[in-house]
Amino acid sequence: MGEAWIYAMIRLLIVDDSIFFRFAIRSIVEPDPEIEVIGEAVNGESAIEMTRKLRPDVITMDVEMPVLGGIEAVTRIMGETPRPIIMVSSYTQTGSSAAIQALRNGAVDIISKKSSMAELSLSQVNNELLEKVHYWGARKVPLISRQIEKKSVDTDNAREEEELKNGIEESETATSSEVTVAPAEPLDLVVVGISTGGPTALAKLLSSAGALSCPMVVAQHMPARFTASLAVHLTDWTGVNTVEGRHGLVLCAGEVVIAPGEKNLTILKDGRGQFVLRVREGPKTPYKPSADLLFMSAAAVAKSPVAVIMTGMGDDGVKGAKEFVKRNFPVLVQQPETCIVDGMPTAAIEAGVASRTLDIADIGKILANWSESLTIGSLGRE
Numbered sequence: 001m002g003e004a005w006i007y008a009m010i011r012l013l014i015v016d017d018s019i020f021f022r023f024a025i026r027s028i029v030e031p032d033p034e035i036e037v038i039g040e041a042v043n044g045e046s047a048i049e050m051t052r053k054l055r056p057d058v059i060t061m062d063v064e065m066p067v068l069g070g071i072e073a074v075t076r077i078m079g080e081t082p083r084p085i086i087m088v089s090s091y092t093q094t095g096s097s098a099a100i101q102a103l104r105n106g107a108v109d110i111i112s113k114k115s116s117m118a119e120l121s122l123s124q125v126n127n128e129l130l131e132k133v134h135y136w137g138a139r140k141v142p143l144i145s146r147q148i149e150k151k152s153v154d155t156d157n158a159r160e161e162e163e164l165k166n167g168i169e170e171s172e173t174a175t176s177s178e179v180t181v182a183p184a185e186p187l188d189l190v191v192v193g194i195s196t197g198g199p200t201a202l203a204k205l206l207s208s209a210g211a212l213s214c215p216m217v218v219a220q221h222m223p224a225r226f227t228a229s230l231a232v233h234l235t236d237w238t239g240v241n242t243v244e245g246r247h248g249l250v251l252c253a254g255e256v257v258i259a260p261g262e263k264n265l266t267i268l269k270d271g272r273g274q275f276v277l278r279v280r281e282g283p284k285t286p287y288k289p290s291a292d293l294l295f296m297s298a299a300a301v302a303k304s305p306v307a308v309i310m311t312g313m314g315d316d317g318v319k320g321a322k323e324f325v326k327r328n329f330p331v332l333v334q335q336p337e338t339c340i341v342d343g344m345p346t347a348a349i350e351a352g353v354a355s356r357t358l359d360i361a362d363i364g365k366i367l368a369n370w371s372e373s374l375t376i377g378s379l380g381r382e
Helices: 019-029 044-054 070-080 093-104 114-118 123-138 146-166 198-209 226-238 291-301 318-326 343-350 360-371
Strands: 010-015 035-041 058-062 085-089 109-112 189-194 216-220 242-244 256-258 264-269 275-280 305-309 331-334 356-358
Touching (some): 010 019, 044 070, 085 093, 085 123, 093 198, 109 123, 189 291, 264 291, 291 305, 291 318, 305 318, 305 343, 331 343, 356 360
Parallel strands (some): 010 035, 058 085, 189 305, 216 256
16 A cells, blocks of 8 residues: 655635626635645635634735725734734835735735736746645744734833833844954944735834934835835834935935835946945846845945845845955844744744844844934934
8 A cells, every 4th residue: 555645734814795706816816736625715704704714824904994904804813812824915105005014014014006917917826825825824923812912012111111211132142153353443324135924014114213314224024015105104113204216316425215115226326426226127137126236236336335134035135245245344143932934034043144143123223322323303304
């Protein structure tokens, strides 16, 4: 008798008020022998009840639905029976804004319906959906309820206030695998590479760092249009002025610039010595926006920059961080155990480019210390 192989199926719950999109998602995942659709819900209320009963491994969640929308459903599911929830959002400003809020409330990822689904050009959505369902279905994600998370945030805030009184602690020194590097003068530029889990992590970073005395530019892996909503939400959540980048934008001290989704962004210096953004479609890179390209350009034009690598899949940022290491510029890396997805930080640590490995709050405090942080609202555009 031959060996019997037992596969752990990924049990998927589809939530969407549109019969067309429920059918489209089912048609994409059902041919996959490792994914089983265990149910379909037509609104958030139904999704909550089905999650309680069926205990899916992964949920795809529409944003705008009758009875109860996706934001409220995510909040309640994450408070009662936490599961990886992938938002499947319409390609509209309203839908994009709501999807960002859903990520803030505990969803793990976004897929854009945009025109490709509506026109039945499903190949891109097909690959993205299958990849993300497989990733989150196979991963034992350390999901926690919103109540527990709020308590944790309150505790973190109290700890941060105490540490700020005492300054940067010696406990933040590098591990044996790191080479501690500090800037020789106040920072003139901060560049950040981040992906899955980014909105919440960025909010915590900006809240901890405050408005810096230099610009910050962020390569957040995210579909186009969502990055504009992310910038608006980060401003609201943190009080730090955050904008979506555009070609030719002059960088201002105290301002955070989010690279536009699905486009690459680099930094140049103009004739007056100001940092200016260059936004373009190419070159072809595994990730857009590419943290590698952003980092390499920053290392080439800035006098005292720092690179930050945070939560996300893959290894984006490692090649660019090597340029920082060559020039003896610091690279701060989020502790892998504090990430929603630890791929990018782990890759940076294994490549030997991490100057320090810290939690998000400590990264923010060090940036503030190195850049001679100024009061929120005192910097930015006129």
